[in-house]
Amino acid sequence: EMRWDMPTPYSDSTFHTRNIRLFADEVLKATNNELNITVHSAGSLIKHPEIKKSVRRGIVPIGEVLMSRLSNEDSFFALDSIPYLATNYQQARKLWQASRKRTEEKLSKQGLKLLFSVPWQPQGLFAKKKVKAATDLQGLKLRVYNKYTERLAQLLQAIPTQIEAADIATAFSTGRVDSMITSPAIGANTKAWDFLSHYHHFQAWIPKNMVIVNAKQFSKLSKDAQAVVLAAAKQAEERGWQMSEQETNEKVAVMKANGLKVVYPSDKLHSELSYIGHVMTKEWLNNVGDEGKSTLAIFKQL
Amino acid sequence: MRYFLEKIYKISGFLSAFCLIASCLIVFAQVLGRIIDKLYKLFTGEIIGLMVPSAADFIGCLLVSASFFGLAFTLNNRQHIRVKIVIEQVGAGWQKRLECFSYSTAVIVSGYFTYYTYYLMIDSLEFSEVTPGIIPIPLWIPQLAMLIGVAFFMIAAIDGLIKACCQPVKHQLLINAE
Amino acid sequence: MEIGLIALILTIVLFALLAAGVWVSIALICVALTAMVLGSPVSPGDVLVTTIWGASNSYELASLPMFIWMGEILFRNKLSEAMFAGLAPWLGRLPGRLLHVNIWGCGIFAAVSGSSSATTATIGKMTLPELAKRNYDEKLSIGTLAGSGTLGLLIPPSIILIVYGAATDQSIARLFIAGIVPGLLLLLLFTSYVIVQSTIKKTKSGGLVNTKITADEQYTFKEKVAALNKLLPIVFLIGGLIGSIYFGIASPTEAAAVGVILSLFITKMKGTLSTQSFIESIMAATSTSCMIIFILASAAFLTSAMGFTGIPRELANWIGQLQLSPVLLLAVLTVFFVILGCFLDGISVVVLTTSIILPIVESVDINPIWFGIYLVVVVEMSQITPPVGFNLFVIQSLTDKNILTIAGYAFPFFLLMLFAVVLMCIFPQIALWLPEQMNNY
Ligand code: NA
Ligand code: NA
Numbered sequence: 001e002m003r004w005d006m007p008t009p010y011s012d013s014t015f016h017t018r019n020i021r022l023f024a025d026e027v028l029k030a031t032n033n034e035l036n037i038t039v040h041s042a043g044s045l046i047k048h049p050e051i052k053k054s055v056r057r058g059i060v061p062i063g064e065v066l067m068s069r070l071s072n073e074d075s076f077f078a079l080d081s082i083p084y085l086a087t088n089y090q091q092a093r094k095l096w097q098a099s100r101k102r103t104e105e106k107l108s109k110q111g112l113k114l115l116f117s118v119p120w121q122p123q124g125l126f127a128k129k130k131v132k133a134a135t136d137l138q139g140l141k142l143r144v145y146n147k148y149t150e151r152l153a154q155l156l157q158a159i160p161t162q163i164e165a166a167d168i169a170t171a172f173s174t175g176r177v178d179s180m181i182t183s184p185a186i187g188a189n190t191k192a193w194d195f196l197s198h199y200h201h202f203q204a205w206i207p208k209n210m211v212i213v214n215a216k217q218f219s220k221l222s223k224d225a226q227a228v229v230l231a232a233a234k235q236a237e238e239r240g241w242q243m244s245e246q247e248t249n250e251k252v253a254v255m256k257a258n259g260l261k262v263v264y265p266s267d268k269l270h271s272e273l274s275y276i277g278h279v280m281t282k283e284w285l286n287n288v289g290d291e292g293k294s295t296l297a298i299f300k301q302l
Numbered sequence: 303m304r305y306f307l308e309k310i311y312k313i314s315g316f317l318s319a320f321c322l323i324a325s326c327l328i329v330f331a332q333v334l335g336r337i338i339d340k341l342y343k344l345f346t347g348e349i350i351g352l353m354v355p356s357a358a359d360f361i362g363c364l365l366v367s368a369s370f371f372g373l374a375f376t377l378n379n380r381q382h383i384r385v386k387i388v389i390e391q392v393g394a395g396w397q398k399r400l401e402c403f404s405y406s407t408a409v410i411v412s413g414y415f416t417y418y419t420y421y422l423m424i425d426s427l428e429f430s431e432v433t434p435g436i437i438p439i440p441l442w443i444p445q446l447a448m449l450i451g452v453a454f455f456m457i458a459a460i461d462g463l464i465k466a467c468c469q470p471v472k473h474q475l476l477i478n479a480e
Numbered sequence: 481m482e483i484g485l486i487a488l489i490l491t492i493v494l495f496a497l498l499a500a501g502v503w504v505s506i507a508l509i510c511v512a513l514t515a516m517v518l519g520s521p522v523s524p525g526d527v528l529v530t531t532i533w534g535a536s537n538s539y540e541l542a543s544l545p546m547f548i549w550m551g552e553i554l555f556r557n558k559l560s561e562a563m564f565a566g567l568a569p570w571l572g573r574l575p576g577r578l579l580h581v582n583i584w585g586c587g588i589f590a591a592v593s594g595s596s597s598a599t600t601a602t603i604g605k606m607t608l609p610e611l612a613k614r615n616y617d618e619k620l621s622i623g624t625l626a627g628s629g630t631l632g633l634l635i636p637p638s639i640i641l642i643v644y645g646a647a648t649d650q651s652i653a654r655l656f657i658a659g660i661v662p663g664l665l666l667l668l669l670f671t672s673y674v675i676v677q678s679t680i681k682k683t684k685s686g687g688l689v690n691t692k693i694t695a696d697e698q699y700t701f702k703e704k705v706a707a708l709n710k711l712l713p714i715v716f717l718i719g720g721l722i723g724s725i726y727f728g729i730a731s732p733t734e735a736a737a738v739g740v741i742l743s744l745f746i747t748k749m750k751g752t753l754s755t756q757s758f759i760e761s762i763m764a765a766t767s768t769s770c771m772i773i774f775i776l777a778s779a780a781f782l783t784s785a786m787g788f789t790g791i792p793r794e795l796a797n798w799i800g801q802l803q804l805s806p807v808l809l810l811a812v813l814t815v816f817f818v819i820l821g822c823f824l825d826g827i828s829v830v831v832l833t834t835s836i837i838l839p840i841v842e843s844v845d846i847n848p849i850w851f852g853i854y855l856v857v858v859v860e861m862s863q864i865t866p867p868v869g870f871n872l873f874v875i876q877s878l879t880d881k882n883i884l885t886i887a888g889y890a891f892p893f894f895l896l897m898l899f900a901v902v903l904m905c906i907f908p909q910i911a912l913w914l915p916e917q918m919n920n921y
Contacts, residue, residue, distance in 0.1 A: 005522075042646065053431065059522060059527055144436065146434055150436050162435075165646075166642045167733070330738070333724065362538055371770075381877065383771060383877055388499045403501075415509075415528065
């Protein structure tokens with residue numbers, strides 16, 4: 001029998017964590033207790049910033065990471081965080097199909113094997129007021145956490161504001177920030193209605209988490225166990241995409257029930273935002289060059 | 303040799319204090335930005351949005367540096383916390399033995415720590431790892447600070463071990479009464 | 481190897497190393513290394529550097545050295561002395577007198593700082609020398625500090641409530657609000673204890689305070705008003721600190737830098753700040769904080785090592801299988817957390833066990849917000865239990881007293897917190913009433 005410790009960054013009730021626990025159960029059952037994956041959620045074993053490195057160095061054999069966290073190391077990983085490139089699940093699936101192979105190649109250069117990748121929900125804007133047009137965003141303090149969200153804030157003429165994840169509730173309550181862009185799951189789980197009033201279903205982009213495994217440790221498994229893990233991973237990816245999509249409406253409903261006003265953007269606002277997406281896609285292409293071009297070409301053909 | 307060692311402790315303390323002051327200034331610049339913004343808004347109704355990009359990342363790196371640089375200085379000043387109940391009760395001979403044992407443990411742990419910190423840093427360099435924020439900070443830089451810090455700490459521990467073992471038994475009481 | 485046996489070995493190793501006088505941080509690292517070697521196939525060295533790097537590369541933790549620096553500035557430039565001189569005439573008739581400064585000083589400072597180490601170190605730096613100078617009973621002055629310093633965790637802002645909220649998906653805003661009333665309850669319990677103790681001791685042995693000082697008890701009204709003047713700088717400082725957070729100028733972490741700059745400004749204005757006192761304050765802050773952060777980081781490594789061995793997980797699972805009634809469950813959990821809290825630091829206890837404990841707790845219909853507050857009070861108790869209690873370490877670095885003595889002084893306050901836990905179990909509204917008022921928001 002073999003035990004794999006698996007650090008994950010998010011809490012137990014997050015659908016990503018639930019999906020991963022199901023994956024671990026399946027592997028245990030299908031390998032006849034040969035491979036026992038112990039899930040350590042909410043950064044309890046290793047914190048998010050150190051998870052990828054720890055898997056790469058073999059400190060833990062397997063782990064979960066937000067893919068776009070790697071975008072400073074390689075801009076290619078920012079692909080799923082470009083606004084208005086892929087805004088619904090169908091498009092996001094295609095974008096993932098188009099970029100998966102290259103993502104796997106990049107990870108395998110670091111001795112990592114990608115098992116599966118599951119999306120968050122389409123990103124929406126949480127704010128303390130209703131945003132009807134792009135001009136309403138001007139001068140709004142918008143939470144940014146990387147180059148791309150900062151650029152987005154600049155293009156929206158909002159005020160880029162850095163707030164640490166742990167500080168979000170306090171920062172909103174004391175007025176250091178007015179708005180943030182995140183998924184309905186995060187909004188509902190962190191009970192955003194305690195400090196915010198409006199959720200705008202912008203569907204700006206669909207970021208993904210990925211589950212990676214140390215290639216060396218993976219090759220130490222028996223051939224049968226390897227096949228089981230890969231099959232379970234495939235299933236987990238499929239299930240994860242469904243859970244994510246299914247939860248979108250559920251979580252929006254939860255927020256509504258708790259008094260958060262849900263706003264759908266007008267066509268005008270949508271086209272204004274799409275233009276910004278266009279600008280950012282161009283900038284991204286300038287950053288990554290040919291591999292970006294070929295990936296987007298595949299994406300458009302799908 | 304003693305001169306060289308004293309120099310190391312001094313540098314250790316100085317670097318640590320420098321990092322603490324630097325992080326304090328960054329944070330305060332951030333706060334000042336917000337105050338100016340508030341005042342500006344009061345008069346013009348607009349905000350400029352002054353901020354130090356990636357402030358939290360810089361502060362995190364400075365905190366690591368401050369914490370590790372200071373270790374040697376603090377050990378040399380005998381300010382690291384230990385439980386002295388037994389050491390204060392036993393006779394001078396045992397005091398010397400326990401003192402040597404404690405310093406040996408510190409030497410082994412800090413040596414082990416230094417060795418692995420070196421590989422942590424080399425790994426970050428090799429894979430050019432950076433922070434995920436607005437300004438990418440190469441991780442090897444604060445990790446180098448950590449490496450220097452634990453290496454200094456190891457030197458201080460070796461120094462302490464030699465002192466503890468070479469001191470004649472009757473002087474031991476004085477050290478611990480400090 | 482059997483998990484119980486590993487736990488036993490680790491306990492023995494920890495006690496042996498600490499008794500031998502090995503530095504606390506080094507001892508914690510050794511115990512964690514032993515745990516990794518015995519209970520996990522992973523290379524311990526890599527886990528050691530990864531977790532210690534991750535724990536010390538932290539924005540939230542950055543307020544600790546700055547607050548400690550602030551305390552040093554205030555102490556070295558006679559500001560704390562002025563504060564006591566200003567308060568003394570006003571507290572003359574209250575049994576326990578200036579001891580209450582410890583309690584309420586910590587309470588007020590806890591509204592600025594999210595950690596108990598920073599609260600204890602900053603307030604203690606100012607109060608302990610002054611109380612000693614005035615011949616206050618050491619037992620009570622150290623005890624009140626140890627007990628009230630833990631309130632940094634309960635009164636918002638609180639790092640540990642953020643950790644609990646993030647791990648369990650509870651509203652951090654609600655958790656913060658829920659901590660206020662229990663925090664005040666503890667303050668009142670501590671105050672009452674000091675009043676009762678001082679009254680008893682006075683009748684028994686002619687005074688808690690040295691009789692020479694008793695003569696100073698009589699102040700005219702004029703003197704009292706004049707004394708207020710001495711309080712102005714400290715009121716300005718506290719107002720600036722709390723104001724900076726609640727008016728949205730600084731985050732709780734940033735407030736520490738505001739504190740440093742304000743205290744430098746005040747001492748400069750008063751003319752007491754000199755280059756020498758500046759250098760002394762920064763060097764003292766440097767060594768205290770790097771020592772505490774190294775222990776915290778070592779404790780984070782121990783947390784990870786415990787995660788790899790699975791000891792706390794197994795224990796929590798075992799409690800879950802007992803199928804206890806709510807009251808019995810809470811009783812067992814309290815014992816479990818107190819024992820775990822003897823060896824691990826508070827955040828580790830929360831991080832390692834909530835994933836398993838919370839579903840058990842929710843299955844018997846215990847409110848998760850209430851449970852978070854309960855957990856923090858229990859974790860507060862762990863800050864003052866030996867051998868691993870952060871408030872004990874901080875106070876040892878302030879006073880050079882040994883840990884067991886300090887723990888003994890703090891023990892009545894441990895019991896008072898236990899009493900508060902019992903009260904919270906009987907009247908859950910202590911924690912829940914205030915957040916329930918938020919529903920209309
Ligand atoms: Na607090
Ligand atoms: Na303890």
